Amino acid sequence: MAMDKETRRALMVKGLERYRKERDFFKFLSDTLALMPDEEMQLSKEVTDITVDRYDTIIRCAEEDKPFVAGYFNAAPEVYTAMDLPWYLIMQTPFLAASAPYLMEDVDAAEAMGLGTDWCTACRLSLYYIEAGLSPPPTCMIGLLHPCDAATMLHQAVVRNEKWRGIPMFCTDPPYFEDQRGIDYFANELKKMVAFIEENTGRKLDLDRLREVVKESNKQYELWAEYAQLRRAVPCPQGWGMGGPQCFAVSQIFQVGQPRGTDWFRRLVSITEKKVKEGRGVIPKEKIRYFWFDLLPFGWCFELMPWLEQEWGAVMVMEMFGFTPYTPVDTRNEDTIFKGLAKRNLYESPMVRQARGIADYFASDIARVVKDYKVDCVIWPGHMGHKDGSASTGIMREICNELKVPYLHIGLDLFDRRYTTPEECKDKLSKFFGAMGLG
Amino acid sequence: MATKIKSRALQEFQEATQCLVNPALQKWKDQGGRVIGCYCSYVPVEVITAAGFVPFRMRGTGSTGTDLADTCVSSINCSFVRHSLDLGLRGEYSFLDGVLWVNSCDHVRRIYDHWKRKIDTSYLRLLALPKKNEQAQIDWYRDEIRFLRESMGPHFGVWISDDRLWDAIKLHNQTRRLQRQLYELKKRKNPPITGAETLAVMVAGTAMPPEYYNGLLKELVDELSQSKDGHADHRARIMLIGGILDDPAYIEVIESQGALVVTDSLCFGTRNMWGEVDEKAGDPFTALAQYYLYDRPQCARIFGDQPRRSAFIKEMIRQFDVDGVIAERLVMCDNWTGEQFMTGEDLKEAGIPYIRLDRDYVNIGAGQLRTRVQAFLEMMGR
Numbered sequence: 001m002a003m004d005k006e007t008r009r010a011l012m013v014k015g016l017e018r019y020r021k022e023r024d025f026f027k028f029l030s031d032t033l034a035l036m037p038d039e040e041m042q043l044s045k046e047v048t049d050i051t052v053d054r055y056d057t058i059i060r061c062a063e064e065d066k067p068f069v070a071g072y073f074n075a076a077p078e079v080y081t082a083m084d085l086p087w088y089l090i091m092q093t094p095f096l097a098a099s100a101p102y103l104m105e106d107v108d109a110a111e112a113m114g115l116g117t118d119w120c121t122a123c124r125l126s127l128y129y130i131e132a133g134l135s136p137p138p139t140c141m142i143g144l145l146h147p148c149d150a151a152t153m154l155h156q157a158v159v160r161n162e163k164w165r166g167i168p169m170f171c172t173d174p175p176y177f178e179d180q181r182g183i184d185y186f187a188n189e190l191k192k193m194v195a196f197i198e199e200n201t202g203r204k205l206d207l208d209r210l211r212e213v214v215k216e217s218n219k220q221y222e223l224w225a226e227y228a229q230l231r232r233a234v235p236c237p238q239g240w241g242m243g244g245p246q247c248f249a250v251s252q253i254f255q256v257g258q259p260r261g262t263d264w265f266r267r268l269v270s271i272t273e274k275k276v277k278e279g280r281g282v283i284p285k286e287k288i289r290y291f292w293f294d295l296l297p298f299g300w301c302f303e304l305m306p307w308l309e310q311e312w313g314a315v316m317v318m319e320m321f322g323f324t325p326y327t328p329v330d331t332r333n334e335d336t337i338f339k340g341l342a343k344r345n346l347y348e349s350p351m352v353r354q355a356r357g358i359a360d361y362f363a364s365d366i367a368r369v370v371k372d373y374k375v376d377c378v379i380w381p382g383h384m385g386h387k388d389g390s391a392s393t394g395i396m397r398e399i400c401n402e403l404k405v406p407y408l409h410i411g412l413d414l415f416d417r418r419y420t421t422p423e424e425c426k427d428k429l430s431k432f433f434g435a436m437g438l439g
Numbered sequence: 440m441a442t443k444i445k446s447r448a449l450q451e452f453q454e455a456t457q458c459l460v461n462p463a464l465q466k467w468k469d470q471g472g473r474v475i476g477c478y479c480s481y482v483p484v485e486v487i488t489a490a491g492f493v494p495f496r497m498r499g500t501g502s503t504g505t506d507l508a509d510t511c512v513s514s515i516n517c518s519f520v521r522h523s524l525d526l527g528l529r530g531e532y533s534f535l536d537g538v539l540w541v542n543s544c545d546h547v548r549r550i551y552d553h554w555k556r557k558i559d560t561s562y563l564r565l566l567a568l569p570k571k572n573e574q575a576q577i578d579w580y581r582d583e584i585r586f587l588r589e590s591m592g593p594h595f596g597v598w599i600s601d602d603r604l605w606d607a608i609k610l611h612n613q614t615r616r617l618q619r620q621l622y623e624l625k626k627r628k629n630p631p632i633t634g635a636e637t638l639a640v641m642v643a644g645t646a647m648p649p650e651y652y653n654g655l656l657k658e659l660v661d662e663l664s665q666s667k668d669g670h671a672d673h674r675a676r677i678m679l680i681g682g683i684l685d686d687p688a689y690i691e692v693i694e695s696q697g698a699l700v701v702t703d704s705l706c707f708g709t710r711n712m713w714g715e716v717d718e719k720a721g722d723p724f725t726a727l728a729q730y731y732l733y734d735r736p737q738c739a740r741i742f743g744d745q746p747r748r749s750a751f752i753k754e755m756i757r758q759f760d761v762d763g764v765i766a767e768r769l770v771m772c773d774n775w776t777g778e779q780f781m782t783g784e785d786l787k788e789a790g791i792p793y794i795r796l797d798r799d800y801v802n803i804g805a806g807q808l809r810t811r812v813q814a815f816l817e818m819m820g821r
Contacts, residue, residue: 114783114795118515119776145570145742149545152570153777156745160781171742173576176542176567185579355545358565359552384515387773391520391549394511395556409513 003166008137011163012062015136018129022097023055039271040242046264047246050254051096057086058136067139067201073252074349075142075172076190076341078217081256082210083203089253090135090158094122094415096249098298107416120150120385121415127157130164140200141167142193146174146346147355150385170196176357178347186342187335211331213257214340220251221326223265228324230272232373235281236289236317237272240305244322245296248350287313287439291369293362293396294320294381294389295351299415303422308429312439317373321350323365359392363399370403376438379429382411384419406436448659449636452643456687459500459526460534463647467493468534472648473595476538478547480706481568481738483584483727485716487539488607488649489599490591495535496645496707498685499523499800511553512546517769518800519683520546527558536595537562539587544740544774562594571742572732581728588724604723608716610649615712617656618644621663622709625701626759629669634679634700635690641707642685673699674821678755680704680782681767682739682775689798692805693765696812697821702759704752710736713751739778748778749785756791763792763819765812770797792819 003011026048033045061068071080071087080087089095093106103125110128111117129135141164143155159169172189175182194205224247230237247265255261275281290308296319297304308314325348329340347353354361366378378400382390393409400407410428413419433439455461460468468474473492477484484494499522508525526532527550538560542548551565566583569576588599621640624631632640640659644652674697679690685707690700703709714735720726736751737744755761764786768775779795786793794815798804 114780116776118771119773143742149740149773150777152740152742153773156739156742157777157781159743160745160784162784171571173569173571173742175579176548176565182567185575188575357542359549382513382515385773387515387771388545388549390513391511391516391546392552393513395552398556411513411515 002168003137003164007166011133011137014133016059016062018093018134019055019059019136022093022100023052023059025097025100026051026055039267040238043242043264043268043271044246046267047249047254050250050260050264054086054088054254058088061086062136067203069140069142069197069201070135070138071142072144073248074146074345074352075144075193076345077252077256078210078213078341079190079194079197079205081258082213083197083201083205085197085201085203088136088138090126090130090141091122093129094125095298098415099300099302103299103415104418118384119153120148120383121413122385123150123154125415127154127161130158130161133163137164137167139167140197141169142197143169143171145171147352148385148388168196168200174346174356178357182346183339183342186346187338190338190342190345207334207337210337214329214331214337215257216259216262217251217257218328218331219262220255220257220265221324221328223262223269224251225324225326227265227269227272228318228322230269230276231317231322233276234289234374235279235283235286236315236373237275237280237282239282239309240292240296240301240316240319241282242268243316244319244350248321252349282315283309283313285313286315288315288433289317289374289376290314291366291373291375291378292316292319292381293366293378294383294386295414297381297412297414297417299413300417300422303417304425307422307426311426312429312433314429314433314439317375318369320354323350323369325353325365355386355388359388359395362389362392362396366396366399367403370400370405375405377406377408377432377436380407380409381414382409383414384412385414406432406438408432446659446662448655448662449632449640451655452659453636453639453687455643455646456639456685457500459498459531459646461643461646463651464493464495464534467648473536474534475562476532476535477645478538478540478550479543479568480711481541481543481731482539482566483587483731485604485607485611485723485727486584486587486591486599488610489588489603490595490597492536492595493648494645496642496685497523497532497538498642499526500685501531502526502801511557512549515771516549517546517771519769520550522800524550524553527554532558532560535560537564537591539563540565541568543568543738544772546771562591564590569732570740572737572744577725577728577732580732581724584727585724601723605718608718608723608726610653612715612718613653614644614649614656615715617653617660618712620660621656622702624660624663627669629671630699630701631663631666631669633670633690633694634677634703635687635694637700638684638687638690638705638707641711642687645707645711670699673697674816675699675762675819676701676760678702678704678752678759678761678764679708679767680752680764681779682706682769682772683800684767686800686803689767689803689808692803692808693812696809696816698763698765698812698816700765701761702755704736704748704755706738709755710738739774745778745781749782752782752786753789753791761791762821763794763815765815766793766795767798768795769800 330336487494502522505521507528
């Protein structure tokens with residue numbers, strides 16, 4: 001049964017309270033960055049600016065009763081852009097605003113709901129936000145059944161949730177293996193997703209507009225690949241503070257297939273190219289080049305990542321979200337576009353690429369990065385929610401052994417610093433670097 | 440709590456749960472028979488039977504440690520995966536001629552990746568199981584089952600004809616019918632068989648040649664049907680729900696406190712036999728896909744099916760006159776964390792007593808389990 005207007009209004013009022021707080025948090029960040037004239041800081045400012053813009057757009061839609069959706073970066077966001085539909089992630093707080101001061105209270109509240117402690121914290125938090133009315137109710141929702149079990153269960157729980165029961169949800173079904181049959185099947189799932197969005201928002205997808213958006217997103221991916229190549233330089237021009245997460249946020253969340261995003265990539269390439277030509281690294285003396293094969297510890301990255309650079313001269317030359325295996329989408333016709341998007345979303349987008357299907361990508365991505373980026377060691381942070389990845393740790397260790405590159409599995413929670421504290425992580429990393437004769 | 444009748448069949452079933460290769464399976468092997476391991480109840484065992492082989496549900500029975508598996512997976516992976524993989528790495532599964540998986544969960548699907556790298560078994564295959572069960576997914580799984588037949592045939596030098604597949608479907612439907620007859624007896628006020636014994640019967644059904652098992656099970660059902668004895672000394676009638684549970688000793692501890700398990704929603708229990716494959720369908724592949732992915736009660740991992748799963752639990756509660764529900768989960772299992780949460784909310788709305796228990800695959804944790812069950816019964820006023 002569809003949600004009635006009164007219920008929706010009441011949920012929206014509460015949901016927007018937290019949402020506005022997060023918008024203000026990013027606005028503050030943007031204003032602070034504005035005071036820093038450095039070119040890279042201005043690039044970061046542009047990312048926070050477009051983040052604030054997205055928050056503002058969603059708030060405006062909610063206030064004016066215009067359609068907006070909850071969606072995902074790996075559910076063909078090019079479609080949302082082409083339909084002029086603003087969207088947000090229900091995992092927004094853990095992924096984007098994880099350093100917000102209330103995060104630990106939220107984690108505890110999610111546990112008190114009965115969600116246990118071994119379920120992925122990002123999923124627990126997302127369900128808690130819905131249960132507690134802290135997420136604005138979208139017009140309709142695109143859920144996710146990959147890459148992990150927790151995502152599948154989260155979206156089942158959202159559909160069942162008393163408060164959100166009236167919000168229609170569609171989930172694409174992910175095939176397991178990478179082959180043409182899987183691409184055809186998933187392209188068809190994406191077409192069903194479009195029909196679902198059209199039915200629930202009243203917006204129509206114009207194929208020419210989609211082609212235009214996909215062409216623009218192809219440009220973004222091309223520039224991203226160029227940037228990723230520049231990071232191969234020794235010393236590495238940028239570390240953990242600029243790179244994959246920003247490229248991901250621009251191309252797959254906030255500026256999908258939009259010229260402003262493409263301009264951002266051009267500036268990124270230009271600034272980085274200059275640094276490479278000048279032989280300038282992110283730190284004065286680069287001693288260790290590491291591959292961080294997961295997301296950054298968003299909830300507490302400022303307590304760990306700068307320390308790696310300062311204490312050990314360790315530079316993150318690549319991480320999971322910065323790896324660029326993307327192929328351009330063929331825009332000749334509807335069929336090629338949807339199949340191209342299917343491939344991008346199933347087999348190329350970060351985390352989904354490695355975690356959704358068989359474990360081979362864990363090994364092949366490590367091999368690629370180690371060779372291309374002159375990596376001294378591979379760190380698998382082992383987020384507590386990434387069960388499939390942790391179940392692949394032996395495979396990762398073996399490929400590292402073959403490549404003669406040291407491998408470390410930490411075991412932490414990307415969002416909850418209490419699981420393995422930053423100090424414990426530092427201790428593990430120091431012992432590892434020391435034992436391996438690095439740094 | 441144990442059944443009062445002396446049954447040869449029940450004893451054989453119980454013995455079969457305590458080892459991997461039971462005497463009936465050993466005899467099959469001695470006669471040159473082949474055995475195929477199955478890592479999930481979604482593997483369509485009918486195809487294996489139609490090939491002339493015995494399907495064997497993978498377990499970790501007899502495992503005492505996970506030293507070898509721990510070099511492959513980590514401590515945040517479930518204990519079933521670590522124990523069964525460890526047995527595989529130690530060669531305890533060398534009696535298998537092949538192993539089949541579906542992408543059941545994030546933990547189990549990785550056993551496939553390690554097995555193909557480290558264990559020398561000549562035939563390995565993973566069927567891509569959808570995560571929804573609409574028509575497009577049933578069609579997809581139909582093709583997966585068809586591809587399985589096409590792949591097994593040349594590898595083993597057998598031809599699995601449609602006729603042989605229909606015969607296998609009929610044979611496994613007979614198993615399901617007999618198992619449901621056993622469960623029917625548990626609807627009695629004083630059921631003639633305990634939950635622990637029932638689990639032994641169900642587990643044995645995944646480890647013996649099906650014709651042989653059906654014969655024994657018929658013998659048991661006949662004996663129990665004629666018996667007037669039953670368990671009158673229980674404090675409450677319990678439904679047990681959860682994922683992989685193949686150790687009757689776990690239920691024995693629950694029942695030792697007077698909580699008689701009269702029905703379940705387990706993948707070794709009702710979810711493996713409630714309903715039957717349609718023997719009148721147009722083709723056997725569609726019939727199998729329809730049964731496995733839609734008609735029978737589904738696993739937690741199937742999106743869009745939760746209302747049906749919840750309705751199934753409530754229907755079981757009604758049919759078996761259940762007083763309370765115990766939900767068990769292996770620690771680290773995401774699928775059952777989410778399912779237990781949703782089921783809890785549904786049962787709260789329906790006013791049905793409900794408790795969630797975490798467990799380890801090998802270590803039952805009898806002391807803690809007893810305490811939790813006692814507290815649950817007391818909370819229920821029993």
